Amino acid sequence: MTSVLYDAPGPKAKVRNWIYSGIFVVLFALVMWWALSLMAEKGQLAADKWTPFVTDSQVWTTYLIPGLLETLKAGALAMVIALPLGAVLGIGRLSDHAWVRGPVGTWVEFFRAIPVLMLMLFSSALYSPQFMDVPSDTRPFWAVVTGLVLYNSAVIAEIVRAGVLSLPRGQTDAAKAIGMRKGQTMAYVLIPQAVTAMLPALVSQLVVILKDTALGGALLGFAELLSMNRQISANYSNTIATLFVIALIYIVVNFALTSLASQLEGRLRKSKKGTGAVLGAEEIDDPVPGANTAAGA
Amino acid sequence: MKISKAAAAAAIAVALSLTATACGGSKQDAASDGGASGGAKDKIVVGIKYDQPGLGLKTPDGKYTGFDVDVATYVAKELGYQPDQIEFKQAVSAERENLIANGDVKFVVATYSINDKRKEKVDFAGPYFLAHQDLLVRADDSSITKAEDLNKKKLCSVTGSTSAQNVKTKLAPEADLLEQGGYSECLTGLENKAVDALTTDNSILAGYAAQEKNKGKFKLVGLSLSNENYGIGLKKGDKELQTKINAALKKMVEDGSWQKAVDKNLGPANFKSEPAPQITEGS
Amino acid sequence: MFDFLDSGQYDVLGAFWVTVQLTLYSAVGSLIWGTVLAGMRVSPVPLLRGFGTAYVNLVRNTPLTLLVIGCSLGLSQTLGINLGGDTFKETGFRLAVLGLIAYTGTFVCEALRSGINTVPVGQAEAARALGLSFFQVLTLIVLPQAFRAVVAPLANVLIALTKNTTVAATIGVAEAALLMKEMMENEAQALFAVFAIFALGFVLLTLPTGLFLGWVAKRVAVKR
Numbered sequence: 001m002t003s004v005l006y007d008a009p010g011p012k013a014k015v016r017n018w019i020y021s022g023i024f025v026v027l028f029a030l031v032m033w034w035a036l037s038l039m040a041e042k043g044q045l046a047a048d049k050w051t052p053f054v055t056d057s058q059v060w061t062t063y064l065i066p067g068l069l070e071t072l073k074a075g076a077l078a079m080v081i082a083l084p085l086g087a088v089l090g091i092g093r094l095s096d097h098a099w100v101r102g103p104v105g106t107w108v109e110f111f112r113a114i115p116v117l118m119l120m121l122f123s124s125a126l127y128s129p130q131f132m133d134v135p136s137d138t139r140p141f142w143a144v145v146t147g148l149v150l151y152n153s154a155v156i157a158e159i160v161r162a163g164v165l166s167l168p169r170g171q172t173d174a175a176k177a178i179g180m181r182k183g184q185t186m187a188y189v190l191i192p193q194a195v196t197a198m199l200p201a202l203v204s205q206l207v208v209i210l211k212d213t214a215l216g217g218a219l220l221g222f223a224e225l226l227s228m229n230r231q232i233s234a235n236y237s238n239t240i241a242t243l244f245v246i247a248l249i250y251i252v253v254n255f256a257l258t259s260l261a262s263q264l265e266g267r268l269r270k271s272k273k274g275t276g277a278v279l280g281a282e283e284i285d286d287p288v289p290g291a292n293t294a295a296g297a
Numbered sequence: 298m299k300i301s302k303a304a305a306a307a308a309i310a311v312a313l314s315l316t317a318t319a320c321g322g323s324k325q326d327a328a329s330d331g332g333a334s335g336g337a338k339d340k341i342v343v344g345i346k347y348d349q350p351g352l353g354l355k356t357p358d359g360k361y362t363g364f365d366v367d368v369a370t371y372v373a374k375e376l377g378y379q380p381d382q383i384e385f386k387q388a389v390s391a392e393r394e395n396l397i398a399n400g401d402v403k404f405v406v407a408t409y410s411i412n413d414k415r416k417e418k419v420d421f422a423g424p425y426f427l428a429h430q431d432l433l434v435r436a437d438d439s440s441i442t443k444a445e446d447l448n449k450k451k452l453c454s455v456t457g458s459t460s461a462q463n464v465k466t467k468l469a470p471e472a473d474l475l476e477q478g479g480y481s482e483c484l485t486g487l488e489n490k491a492v493d494a495l496t497t498d499n500s501i502l503a504g505y506a507a508q509e510k511n512k513g514k515f516k517l518v519g520l521s522l523s524n525e526n527y528g529i530g531l532k533k534g535d536k537e538l539q540t541k542i543n544a545a546l547k548k549m550v551e552d553g554s555w556q557k558a559v560d561k562n563l564g565p566a567n568f569k570s571e572p573a574p575q576i577t578e579g580s
Numbered sequence: 581m582f583d584f585l586d587s588g589q590y591d592v593l594g595a596f597w598v599t600v601q602l603t604l605y606s607a608v609g610s611l612i613w614g615t616v617l618a619g620m621r622v623s624p625v626p627l628l629r630g631f632g633t634a635y636v637n638l639v640r641n642t643p644l645t646l647l648v649i650g651c652s653l654g655l656s657q658t659l660g661i662n663l664g665g666d667t668f669k670e671t672g673f674r675l676a677v678l679g680l681i682a683y684t685g686t687f688v689c690e691a692l693r694s695g696i697n698t699v700p701v702g703q704a705e706a707a708r709a710l711g712l713s714f715f716q717v718l719t720l721i722v723l724p725q726a727f728r729a730v731v732a733p734l735a736n737v738l739i740a741l742t743k744n745t746t747v748a749a750t751i752g753v754a755e756a757a758l759l760m761k762e763m764m765e766n767e768a769q770a771l772f773a774v775f776a777i778f779a780l781g782f783v784l785l786t787l788p789t790g791l792f793l794g795w796v797a798k799r800v801a802v803k804r
Contacts, residue, residue, distance in 0.1 A: 004704045005696075005722060006624040006714040013624070021627040028631070038659050042489055058357040113783045115743035117757050122775045125764040129395055131771070136392040136401075207641065214643035218478065218750040219761065221389065226646055229653075234348060234481040235357055237488070237510050240654045247642050247650070254641035451668070456752065475668040476752050486657035 039240065049238035053245050063232050067217075067225040068249060074141060074224065075210040078148035082209075083202070085149065086156025091186060093161050104157075111154035117215045120147030124220050140223070144216035148209055155208075159201050163194035196268055203261035207254045214250075225249060341378045343369045344388030344396050344405035344530075348479065351504020351562045352408055361385050363504065367558040368425055368549070369406040372529065375545035394418045397530050404542065405530035408501060411578065420535065420578070421528030422542035425555075427574045430460045430522035431499035433506060433515050435487060441494055441518060444468035451475065453483035453492040460497050463522065480505060488514060498525055503563040528578060543576050584767045595759040596781050602676060602745040602755060603785075607738055609681035614688020615723075621693055624714050636686045644747050648679035652751040669754070676748035680741065687737045695730035696722055728800040735793030739786045756781060 009017060039045050052059050092104035111119070124143035127134035134142055167190055175185040217227030225246055233239045345365050346353035352363040366385070373383050388396055388407045396402045397419045404422070411421045434441050441447065447469035454461030456476040465474050475492055477483050484505055486492040495502065499517055506515040529546075531538050549555045550573040584590070620632035639647070652675050655661040663678065665671030699722050707721040746757035760778045764771055 004701050005622055005708075005717050007708060009624060017625045020625045024625070024627055024631070038661075042659055044658060056357065058359075062355075062357045062359060110779070110783065113739075113743075113786045114779050115746040115757060115782060117746040117749065118760060118775070118778060118782070121757065121761050121764060122771070125768065125771050128768070130768050135399075136389075136395055137387070211641075211643040211645075214645040215747065215750070218645050218649060226643065226649070229649070230479045230481055231348060231355075233485065234350065234354075234479075235510075237481075237485065239482075239485050239658055243646065243650050243654055247646055250643060250646065251638055251641045255637065258637075258641065473667050478750075482653060482657065485653060489658050489660060491657045491660055491662075 044238075044240045049236065049241045052232075052236050052238070053241070059232060059236075063228040064225070064245070064249065067223060067228040068253075070141070070222070071210060071213045071224040072253075074144050074148070074213045074216070074222070075206065078145050078152060078209050079206055081145070082149045082153040082156055085153040087160050087191075089153060089157035090160025090164070091191075093157060094164060094186075096182065108154045108157045111150050112158070114151070116147055116151040116212050117219070119150045120144055120216055120220060123147050123150075140216055140220040143220055144213055144222050144224075147216075148212060151212075152205060152209055155205060156202070159198050159205065160194065163198040163201075164190050166197055167193055199268065200261040200265040203257055203264060207257050207261075210254060210257075211250070340382050340384050341373050341376065342384045342386050342402045343373065344386050344393065344402040344407055345369060346389075346407045347387045348481075349408065349501055349504055350508045352500060353406070354504075355385075355387075362562075364426070364500070364558050364562040365406040365408065367554075367562065368529075368546075369404075371549045371554055371558075372404070372406075372542055372545045375548065376541060393530055397532055400532070403531070404538070407530075408498065409528055409530050410525040411528040415530075418533065419530045420533050420539055421530055422539045422578055423528040423546055423576060424526035424574045424578070425529065425546050425549075426500065426527040427571055428498040428500040428525040428527060429520070430463065430496065430525070431502055431520050432518040433487065433495040433502040434493065434518060435490070436514055436516045438493070443518075444520060444522060447472040447494060449473075450493040451491070453477060453486055453495045454497060455480060455483070458497060460523070464496055468522070484511070484515075494518075496522075500527075500563060507563055526574060526577075539578065543578065546576060584763070584770055584773075590759060590763055592756075592759065592777060592781070595754060595756045596785070598673070598753065598755040599742070599745050599781075600785070602673070602680065602748055602753070603738075603742045605677045606680035606684060606741055606745070609677065610684035610688050610737075610741070611734075613681055613685035614692060617685055617689035618692035618696070619718060621689065622696060622718070632689070636689055639682060640686045640690075642683075644679065644683045644744055645750055647683050648676055648747050648751055651675040651679045668752075672748075672751050672753045676745070676751060676753045680744060680748075684737060684741050684744070687740070688734065691730045691733040691737055692723075692726060694733070695726035698729045699725045725802055728802050731793060731797035731800060735790060735797065738793070739790055742785055742789065743782065 007013070036045065043049075089104055089108055092100050093108060095101045095104070120143055123146035124139065126132060127139045127143055127146075164186075171189055171193065172185055175189045180188070213222070213224050214226040216222035217224040221227070229239070229242050229246060232242045236242075345361065345363075347355040349363065349365075353361065353365040354363050355361055369385075370380055370383060374380070386396070386402050388402065388405050390407075393405050393407060393409060394415065397405055408428075409415075409421075410428075411424055415421075432441060432444070432447075441450065444464055445468060447464060448471040450469075450472055452461065452464060452469075452472045453475045454477075456478060458476070461474055461476065465472060475483075475486070477486075480495065480497065480501065483492060483495045487495050488511075502515075502517055505511060506517065529542055531542065546555075549558075555573050617632050617636060620628040621636070623629060623632075652672065655678075656671055656675055662671045663674040665674050703721055703725065704717055707717045712720065745755060748755050749758035749761065752758065756778055760774060763774045767774060
């Protein structure tokens with residue numbers, strides 16, 4: 001599509017493109033040079049700040065890998081709990097009965113309107129000795145998982161609802177025509193098709209969940225990947241290098257998941273089995289006005 | 298719904314912890330909770346800090362170092378446990394009373410100041426160390442010699458720390474206070490001149506300054522803005538353990554191990570070593 | 581139940597005002613930065629396209645928390661870049677806005693790019709037939725239509741941004757979430773009341789935004 005915006009470059013345009021590229025390279029190099037020289041001035045490029053990540057396997061075995069495992073554990077558990085819960089809430093919102101639709105809708109809209117960090121902080125306070133007394137060493141973990149579940153089940157409810165609504169009207173009509181009841185239509189016709197349509201959106205929601213676990217590390221003392229920054233830099237005083245490596249790990253993991261999501265999307269769009277309705281990884285918020293899943297922390 | 302979900306999470310957590318206790322505590326009666334799990338005198342669980350160099354630090358190779366660790370090891374030895382029978386458990390500041398009350402640990406050696414509020418919940422042995430609130434500055438910075446010099450300077454401490462509030466409200470109201478998640482973040486700023494001073498107990502400051510990578514970079518100003526008597530926290534009413542630990546601490550001071558541990562862990566960085574405090578608890 | 585509010589110890593409105601300010605500054609910044617990024621991603625210069633794509637993919641897969649903490653610990657505390665802030669309060673606020681812009685810009689860029697895709701091919705083709713350059717096609721013909729199509733997605737980004745400002749609590753910016761944390765620690769017996777107050781605050785911030793921009797989206801949509 002983008003190529004529609006401009007003509008295939010002729011000789012003049014080619015020269016112009018080269019000039020623009022040149023200007024960009026110079027600007028980019030200047031910024032990089034400024035950043036690197038500032039880092040060099042503060043000794044942040046010194047080899048001993050970076051080599052621990054290559055030479056000292058203990059940095060990985062003691063801090064980074066256990067931290068990554070905690071991140072993945074919390075993210076996976078939150079997804080596993082939030083998924084069925086979100087499905088129930090999403091179907092509830094589609095109910096014909098106002099007394100189901102109303103409260104479920106309020107519940108979903110309420111938890112989508114509240115920052116996930118506040119839900120984590122609330123859960124953490126709730127699990128303290130004064131209320132529920134969850135053991136101190138697992139409290140941050142459960143607080144993070146609870147916060148993520150509360151928020152993401154509401155988001156997933158919207159994904160499920162959008163998935164079902166995206167199916168052609170004819171599917172429901174046909175099911176009715178052969179005498180299926182409402183529950184049967186939902187269980188045998190709509191949900192199976194909606195699941196395939198939702199898959200990419202769900203995978204990219206997992207990326208949002210993984211990123212959000214970092215909040216627990218920063219404010220609740222959850223020993224996840226980002227929180228390892230404090231312990232590593234306490235040993236090597238290499239804050240920038242450590243943050244850089246941690247960011248790289250997040251990017252690799254999340255990029256793998258994102259690629260999986262868009263591959264799924266492409267596959268599903270091509271396959272002839274479904275009804276052609278596929279919720280894109282990026283567009284989960286489009287079909288339902290007011291949804292806001294795209295930019296989770 | 299919210300409650301039931303939270304309850305479910307809690308139920309799982311409780312179930313997990315029950316299984317853990319069931320595994321460990323089956324051979325022992327409840328009275329020895331935390332003290333030993335498995336066979337008789339097999340293990341002793343001690344609460345320490347994991348992130349305070351010089352006092353209690355978990356190193357990358359999974360070992361533990363610091364003055365509190367040395368004291369804990371010595372006391373455990375006097376109680377009849379070899380170093381390999383000690384199991385260390387992280388005791389972050391806010392959790393120390395809970396760990397003791399729940400019997401998760403036998404005793405806590407974690408920069409634990411003795412005060413009356415805490416004595417309502419736990420008993421102490423010791424004190425084994427007298428610390429003072431002090432300031433840490435860059436080694437080449439001579440502009441800060443007393444707390445009042447902090448006016449118009451940038452001061453760093455950890456979120457919710459009482460020492461920072463002390464300075465801010467009483468001594469140097471014009472100081473610009475930065476609250477960080479941990480002392481190591483403050484140290485990064487101090488090293489790079491983003492902050493001018495870091496305040497908390499001198500033992501903690503000395504521990505950071507004495508680290509290999511920090512040698513020669515920082516110094517203590519040498520103030521005594523407060524007195525903090527570090528004690529060993531233990532279960533309320535356990536007189537027997539209190540007496541035993543007090544005896545162990547006394548012996549540690551007498552045979553010179555105490556002084557050695559201080560010099561080894563807190564020695565560099567202009568730390569004015571004071572003699573061990575008199576034991577006051579439980580007498 | 582709410583008597584702790586009377587003591588005057590907690591400035592709830594002040595904290596929410598900081599949240600609003602964080603949102604507004606970051607919103608303007610990320611709108612500009614996101615538009616620039618989108619322009620790069622559809623430009624005829626391969627290098628700019630490559631940079632735009634790389635930036636969006638790298639930053640979107642990094643936790644916002646890491647970006648904000650990186651701004652504080654990396655830029656300010658280590659490299660001494662304080663963005664002209666004199667006190668830690670000022671500096672922290674600006675660093676948080678910088679982190680939020682860097683992150684939210686990628687979402688604005690992607691929303692705009694999908695908006696550009698909704699503009700019929702004929703529009704750009706007609707513009708090119710008139711002899712307009714790429715820059716002219718983009719700024720005069722395509723973007724004005726694209727912006728009208730993406731009001732709804734951008735509203736979602738704005739609502740997400742409002743909620744994401746709470747991440748600034750990790751570097752000690754005195755906004756709503758940080759005050760809530762403090763109050764939950766000091767007033768533990770009133771936990772539910774404290775949570776209700778702050779939850780209500782965010783519902784009041786995000787709900788009208790969504791409704792108003794939804795109305796705007798309907799009004800400005802290009803009828804086709």
